[in-house]
C-alpha cells in the first residue's frame with residue numbers, strides 16, 4: 318500500500334520562495350568586487366525578485382532544461398541570484414574554479430558544453446586569454462552594472478544588470494521532476510582530467526535539510542553566516558541553500574579572503590557562523606594574534622576541506638570562545654559527510670578529551686551511510702584503530718560522473734569509494750588518516766601522514782607541514798617531514814623531532830626533516846603531495862644508507 322502524501326517535488330527554487338516569504342527582510346551583505354564598490358546590501362525578497370527576472374531573461378535568451386550555464390565568480394549576492402536564476406529555468410549552474418590552470422578551465426568548460434559564462438570583473442582578463450578555445454560558449458555575462466563594464470576584447474558580452482532588467486517581473490519558476498540536474502562541479506583532479514559531479518534538485522534540497530540539523534551545521538534564522546568557502550568549490554558546503562532554507566542572513570566576502578578583510582566583515586556585520594578551509598583560519602588567527610584582537614559576535618566556525626589541526630581548534634575555543642565544528646566532505650557528497658559535533662555524554666568531558674574527539678572528522682549526518690573496508694573489501698571494525706578505505710552511500714552522493722567519466726564508481730552494494738583512508742570509533746566518529754594514494758607503507762604497516770602533520774603544525778615556528786613516504790631499502794617507505802617555517806621563525810631538524818617525540822608511536826617518527834620555502838597547495842587549498850613527491854624524488858633518507866650497508870636487515 319502506498320502512502321497518501323502529496324507529490325511535492327524537491328526543487329531548489331522553493332528554498333528561495335520560502336526565504337522571501339518568511340524572511341524577506343533578512344540581509345544579504347556583499348563586499349563588492351568592483352574596486353570602488355564598498356559594501357552592498359540586499360534582502361532575500363530582492364534576491365527572489367531578481368533571480369526570477371534573471372530566469373525569465375535566460376528563457377528569452379533560449380536557455381532550456383539541462384543547458385549548462387557557468388559561473389566564474391566570487392561569493393556575492395549576484396552569484397547567489399545566478400544559481401537560483403539558472404536552476405529556476407531547469408538549467409544547470411556550473412561552477413568554474415578560477416584557481417585552476419587556464420588549460421583546465423578550458424577543458425572543463427568544453428567538457429560541460431557551457432552555453433553561457435557569467436563572470437566577475439576579476440576574471441575578464443583570464444577569459445580574454447582563453448576565449449578562442451571555448452567551443453560552446455555563446456555569450457559572456459559580466460556580473461556588474463553598466464558604469465563598471467570593462468573595455469574588453471571578449472566577444473558577445475552582456476552587462477548583468479541590463480540582462481536582469483530586461484527580464485519579466487511576472488515570471489513563474491519552471492516545475493519539473495526533482496531528479497532533474499541542478500548543479501555541476503568538477504573535482505580538482507590532481508591526477509588525470511577533472512570529473513564532473515552533477516547534483517540534482519532533490520540531492521541539493523535533501524543535503525541542505527541534512528546539513529541544517531542542529532548536530533550538523535545547525536544553521537538557524539538567528540544566524541548571520543559568512544561563507545568564506547567559495548561557491549566555486551564543492552557546492553559552497555551547501556550554504557547557498559542551507560542559509561535561505563533556515564532564514565539566516567548572509568555576508569558574502571567577494572574577492573578579499575585575507576585575514577584582515579575577513580576580520581573586518583566578522584566584526585562589522587556581527588557574524589555568528591562562518592566556514593572555510595584551515596588555511597583561511599590560519600591567516601585570521603595570525604591577524605588576531607598579531608594585533609591583539611578579539612571576536613565579539615562569532616559563535617561557531619566550520620572547518621573542513623583538509624584536516625584541521627588540534628592546535629587550531631584549541632586556539633579558537635580557548636582564546637576566542639568560538640566553537641569549532643570540524644567537518645569532512647567532498648565534492649561528490651554535495652559536499653558534507655561528517656561533522657564533529659560532540660554527543661551529549663561527551664560534552665562534560667575534560668577539555669583535552671573533548672579536543673581529541675573534535676580533532677576527528679566527525680559523525681555522519683543522517684542521509685550518509687559509511688563504513689571502512691580492507692583491501693579485499695571486507696568491513697573493518699569500528700574500534701577507532703583499524704583503518705581502511707572509507708566508502709559512503711546516500712541520496713546526495715554521486716552515483717557516477719558526468720558523461721560517464723571514470724566508469725562505474727559504485728560497488729555491488731551501491732557504496733562510493735571516497736579515496737580516503739580512515740578509522741571509525743565505537744561512537745561513530747570518523748578520522749581520516751590519509752588519501753589512499755598518500756598512505757605511507759612502512760614494513761607492511763600504514764603510517765598516517767595527517768596525524769604527524771597535525772602535530773607538526775602545532776609547533777610555534779611552523780607555518781605548514783607535510784609528510785610524504787620516501788623510498789627506504791629495508792622498510793619500503795619511511796616518512797619524511799617537510800616543514801615551511803613561519804616568516805622570522807627558526808626551528809632545527811633536531812628540535813622538530815624532539816617536539817614530536819613521545820606524541821606518536823616510535824615507528825611513526827619521521828626519518829628526516831626537510832625545510833622548504835613554500836609547501837605547494839592545490840586550487841582548493843590542499844597540500845599537493847604529488848608535487849612534493851616530485852620535488853623530493855631523488856631524496857635519500859639518512860637512515861637509508863645505514864640499512865643498505867647492513868644488507869637491509871636488522
Ligand code: AMP
Nearest residue numbers: 551621622623624644645646647648749
Ligand atoms: P574536495 O572534493 O575538493 O572537497 O576534496 C575532498 C577531499 O578533501 C576528501 O576526500 C578528503 O581527502 C579531503 N578532506 C575534506 N575534508 C577534510 C578534513 N576535515 N580532514 C581531512 N581531509 C579532508
